[in-house]
Amino acid sequence: MRREKNIQAGNPFAQFGYKAKIATLSKGKYLEFHDLDSIVTIGTVRWHVYKNEIVGRIVQDSINPDAQPIGDRAGRWMSPDPLSEEFSSWSPYSFSFNSPIVFKDPDGRAPLPYNDDIITKVSNKRGDAHYVQRDVSIKMTLTVVNSSGADLSKTMFNKTSGTVQLSGFSGNAQKDFRGNDVTTNDNLKSVSVEYKVVSSLNDVGKNDHVMMLVSSIPKTGNDKGDLVGKAEINGRVSAVEIGTIKNSTFNNTATHELGHNLGLEHSSGGLMHPTSNNSLSTNTRERGETVYNQVGPYQGNGTYTQSQNGGPAYTTKIQTQVNNFLSDNKIKQ
Amino acid sequence: MKNLKFIICLIVTTTFISCYNEKNKKIDMGLYTIDVPYDWKKINVQGIDSDVTAILTPSGDTIISDYGKYSQKFEETNKVFSKKQILKYEAMKMDTKDLFWSTTPEIDQAQGTFLNEYYMYENIDNYNVKFRISKKNNKGITGISVDSLFKTNNRLTIYSKNLNKLEKDILINSFYTIKFNKNNKE
Numbered sequence: 001m002r003r004e005k006n007i008q009a010g011n012p013f014a015q016f017g018y019k020a021k022i023a024t025l026s027k028g029k030y031l032e033f034h035d036l037d038s039i040v041t042i043g044t045v046r047w048h049v050y051k052n053e054i055v056g057r058i059v060q061d062s063i064n065p066d067a068q069p070i071g072d073r074a075g076r077w078m079s080p081d082p083l084s085e086e087f088s089s090w091s092p093y094s095f096s097f098n099s100p101i102v103f104k105d106p107d108g109r110a111p112l113p114y115n116d117d118i119i120t121k122v123s124n125k126r127g128d129a130h131y132v133q134r135d136v137s138i139k140m141t142l143t144v145v146n147s148s149g150a151d152l153s154k155t156m157f158n159k160t161s162g163t164v165q166l167s168g169f170s171g172n173a174q175k176d177f178r179g180n181d182v183t184t185n186d187n188l189k190s191v192s193v194e195y196k197v198v199s200s201l202n203d204v205g206k207n208d209h210v211m212m213l214v215s216s217i218p219k220t221g222n223d224k225g226d227l228v229g230k231a232e233i234n235g236r237v238s239a240v241e242i243g244t245i246k247n248s249t250f251n252n253t254a255t256h257e258l259g260h261n262l263g264l265e266h267s268s269g270g271l272m273h274p275t276s277n278n279s280l281s282t283n284t285r286e287r288g289e290t291v292y293n294q295v296g297p298y299q300g301n302g303t304y305t306q307s308q309n310g311g312p313a314y315t316t317k318i319q320t321q322v323n324n325f326l327s328d329n330k331i332k333q
Numbered sequence: 334m335k336n337l338k339f340i341i342c343l344i345v346t347t348t349f350i351s352c353y354n355e356k357n358k359k360i361d362m363g364l365y366t367i368d369v370p371y372d373w374k375k376i377n378v379q380g381i382d383s384d385v386t387a388i389l390t391p392s393g394d395t396i397i398s399d400y401g402k403y404s405q406k407f408e409e410t411n412k413v414f415s416k417k418q419i420l421k422y423e424a425m426k427m428d429t430k431d432l433f434w435s436t437t438p439e440i441d442q443a444q445g446t447f448l449n450e451y452y453m454y455e456n457i458d459n460y461n462v463k464f465r466i467s468k469k470n471n472k473g474i475t476g477i478s479v480d481s482l483f484k485t486n487n488r489l490t491i492y493s494k495n496l497n498k499l500e501k502d503i504l505i506n507s508f509y510t511i512k513f514n515k516n517n518k519e
Contacts, residue, residue, distance in 0.1 A: 126425060126426075126427060127422070127425070127427060128421075130412070130414075130418065131412075131414070131418070131422055131427070131432075133427050133428060172431065174431060176410045176411050176412045178410050181412070182412075183411075183412040183432075185427075185428060185431060185432070217382075219384050227380060227381065227382050227383070227384075228379070228381055228382070229381050229382040230382050231382065233402065233403050252381075253381055256381050256382070257381075257382065260382070260403055264403075265403040265404065265405060265406060266383065266399055266401070266403055266404050266405050266490070267405060268397075268405070268474055268492060268494050269494070274380050274381060274382075274383050274385045274397065274399040274401070274404070275378050275379060275380055275381065275385055275397070276379055276381055284431070285409070
């Protein structure tokens with residue numbers, strides 16, 4: 001009888017008059033059910049079973065992963081990390097790639113560099129020492145310096161700030177490294193430019209790329225004549241003549257110069273053709289070169305910034321670089 | 334009869350080519366002069382960020398002359414894999430459709446068998462000039478590239494795309510007639 005009482009203490013249907021089979025370890029010799037507290041936790045509520053009233057509430061701390069929310073359980077994740085595939089080599093318990101000085105994480109989704117820069121994300125790396133495939137996306141931060149207040153409403157930089165996709169850069173990206181005997185065949189998913197338009201060079205961020213809108217750019221040799229753009233290859237400074245806005249070649253010229261900043265030389269067709277041809281397309285080799293100028297062939301999954309990844313143009317202050325660029329090329333603002 | 338036809342063809346072709354040679358002219362491209370057939374014309378084109386001039390051929394092809402810091406360098410290479418490597422990458426579910434492979438990968442790698450063009454260096458007017466010559470007619474690039482011309486940082490690249498056999502041969506011969514205008518400086 002005592003045994004039966006001990007067993008029925010665990011019967012959840014007792015109040016309905018049913019007897020259910022109850023699994024016990026001692027077959028009723030000992031009382032194994034102790035949920036006889038007068039106050040129980042139901043969800044976030046503390047409930048008094050005899051008084052039939054709420055006697056307290058549990059406040060969930062959603063910011064602190066060690067907080068104990070529903071049912072007094074130890075800290076658990078609410079769901080798998082939605083970006084876990086992108087950070088497969090990182091523990092979900094690490095923060096900002098363990099480098100809080102270099103990266104920030106304002107909304108908890110992913111670490112981002114503090115400074116504006118060229119940010120390259122690499123994922124899905126596979127292959128061996130001679131052949132590598134990766135998914136790559138590149139984002140450049142650009143400040144357009146429009147000191148003369150030219151009307152940019154019909155150009156790619158038609159807002160005070162925004163993001164433009166350089167769609168001609170998307171696609172298969174191949175580069176052959178003869179020295180290391182390795183070929184990369186990456187999928188360059190996107191190249192985007194996050195821009196802002198300012199009127200003064202002083203408003204340029206520390207690690208920004210800069211495009212100067214200028215009145216005149218002279219020719220290279222002794223020939224008298226006029227060019228419409230100029231840029232440093234793999235550098236951070238470019239210039240575009242304001243006159244290109246009027247004859248609708250601005251977008252082509254500006255993207256061509258950004259192509260130089262991304263490390264491309266001239267080619268026999270497409271965006272990097274030496275003459276203005278209204279084409280914004282690049283070929284597989286050029287895209288391969290674009291990726292190479294941000295990440296080397298052996299660099300795996302992760303987020304890279306050009307300045308941290310050995311980019312050459314980050315040692316001198318950007319304002320000094322711009323002024324040197326303008327005077328070296330005899331460009332009038 | 335067949336022989337007669339052949340002889341007539343030969344005479345016509347020879348006359349045609351000799352006429353070409355006789356009616357060559359010297360074009361001043363600013364940085365250099367070049368001898369080209371009389372019906373090849375210099376045209377003005379607008380360069381974006383380098384000094385660009387062009388020559389138009391009778392068949393409508395353009396020979397671009399690009400002088401600047403970032404003109405083309407002619408540094409194309411591609412990797413030749415072995416069949417074993419390709420099978421390995423296919424097993425790894427990697428994309429192999431753009432890859433070249435052969436049974437003698439090292440030799441084909443060294444000979445550039447899978448490239449669209451031949452490459453060589455020549456001395457023209459005392460400058461070391463890199464030639465790039467398309468292997469097939471009507472496909473590929475034919476041109477020359479000179480680094481650090483006039484001891485500046487600038488490179489001169491003269492090239493044309495997809496030329497037919499006759500114009501390709503004429504252009505290659507014309508390259509040898511280039512005389513650089515040494516008064517040019519940065």
